[in-house]
Amino acid sequence: MDYGDSDTLRAGPRVPDLLLPHGARGVKVVVVGGFGVGKTTMVGAVSEIQPLTTEERMTQAGVGIDHNPGVSGKNTTTVAMDFGRISINEELILYLFGTPGQERFWFLWNGIFEGALGAVVLVDTRRIEVCFEVITRLEDRRVPFVVAVNTFPEAPQYPLPELRTALALSDSVPLVTCDARDRASCRDALLSLMVYLCTLAAQETA
Amino acid sequence: MTSDNPKPWEEGTPVPLYVITGGEGTSAKAFDLVTLIATRAEPEPSMQPEQASILTMCAYPLSVAEVSAYLSLPFSVVTVLLSQLVDDERVEAIAPVPVAAFPDRGLLEAVIHGLRRL
Numbered sequence: 060m061d062y063g064d065s066d067t068l069r070a071g072p073r074v075p076d077l078l079l080p081h082g083a084r085g086v087k088v089v090v091v092g093g094f095g096v097g098k099t100t101m102v103g104a105v106s107e108i109q110p111l112t113t114e115e116r117m118t119q120a121g122v123g124i125d126h127n128p129g130v131s132g133k134n135t136t137t138v139a140m141d142f143g144r145i146s147i148n149e150e151l152i153l154y155l156f157g158t159p160g161q162e163r164f165w166f167l168w169n170g171i172f173e174g175a176l177g178a179v180v181l182v183d184t185r186r187i188e189v190c191f192e193v194i195t196r197l198e199d200r201r202v203p204f205v206v207a208v209n210t211f212p213e214a215p216q217y218p219l220p221e222l223r224t225a226l227a228l229s230d231s232v233p234l235v236t237c238d239a240r241d242r243a244s245c246r247d248a249l250l251s252l253m254v255y256l257c258t259l260a261a262q263e264t265a
Numbered sequence: 266m267t268s269d270n271p272k273p274w275e276e277g278t279p280v281p282l283y284v285i286t287g288g289e290g291t292s293a294k295a296f297d298l299v300t301l302i303a304t305r306a307e308p309e310p311s312m313q314p315e316q317a318s319i320l321t322m323c324a325y326p327l328s329v330a331e332v333s334a335y336l337s338l339p340f341s342v343v344t345v346l347l348s349q350l351v352d353d354e355r356v357e358a359i360a361p362v363p364v365a366a367f368p369d370r371g372l373l374e375a376v377i378h379g380l381r382r383l
């Protein structure tokens with residue numbers, strides 16, 4: 060069930076994916092957005108490894124209640140997450156997690172946002188409404204975030220100030236455009252998050 | 266990391282791993298997705314195959330998320346396997362960089378510098 064076949068079990072990273080230095084530590088950033096908005100594309104665009112998938116079983120109401128051996132509770136949902144990796148330097152590995160499409164499950168997996176530097180909210184202008192709940196939840200959890208509009212060629216283009224109003228974003232939250240397929244563009248979106256975090260840190264110490 | 270967990274593993278309850286996942290008393294809290302795992306001992310023939318695989322693949326450190334992905338096992342199942350390995354001192358778990366409400370400026374500058382080189 061949970062066991063992969065023997066091939067999967069023996070499989071590890073390909074040799075080029077092995078070379079994390081000893082003594083490094085991890086840090087993470089989360090990419091959130093609706094289904095099909097390009098989260099995995101973005102992760103893949105900047106990752107030094109092929110994006111991988113990790114998963115978790117989420118029990119909604121039945122945590123600690125369902126103890127039927129051999130039967131996974133009906134309240135159980137598998138949440139899969141794609142992620143990639145960027146070696147920042149010899150001491151620091153940045154992991155980038157793309158949360159799953161069903162937004163109501165994102166926040167059940169507490170470990171996703173716990174300890175994260177911040178989040179990039181990826182927006183498709185054809186389905187802006189998907190982001191409202193995400194933004195509210197991030198604000199509630201005090202997870203700092205920037206909003207990146209994925210520029211799908213077929214999606215309507217709006218001026219950023221209009222989008223800011225539509226998303227009810229405060230002026231301080233960075234809003235950028237981004238092509239999730241393009242490495243430099245995704246890097247810049249991540250940079251805007253880091254610069255924003257620097258600003259927040261400076262405000263805090265001021 | 267896991268030594269202060271009161272119930273790291275319930276001996277004598279031969280339930281499938283996926284039941285443990287949803288059960289209480291797992292050690293999931295001790296590991297983050299980006300906790301790095303580094304092997305400190307050779308695999309032994311008597312070990313569970315999954316644990317032996319972890320020791321082989323973490324000869325160079327890998328995050329718990331990567332271990333979960335390569336083993337095709339849910340995160341919390343992997344943390345149970347890892348808890349035992351940590352208790353047995355077969356692997357070392359390297360905690361992520363702690364991120365306070367506002368992360369350290371030096372950390373952010375390092376990330377910015379690293380991203381610019383992409």
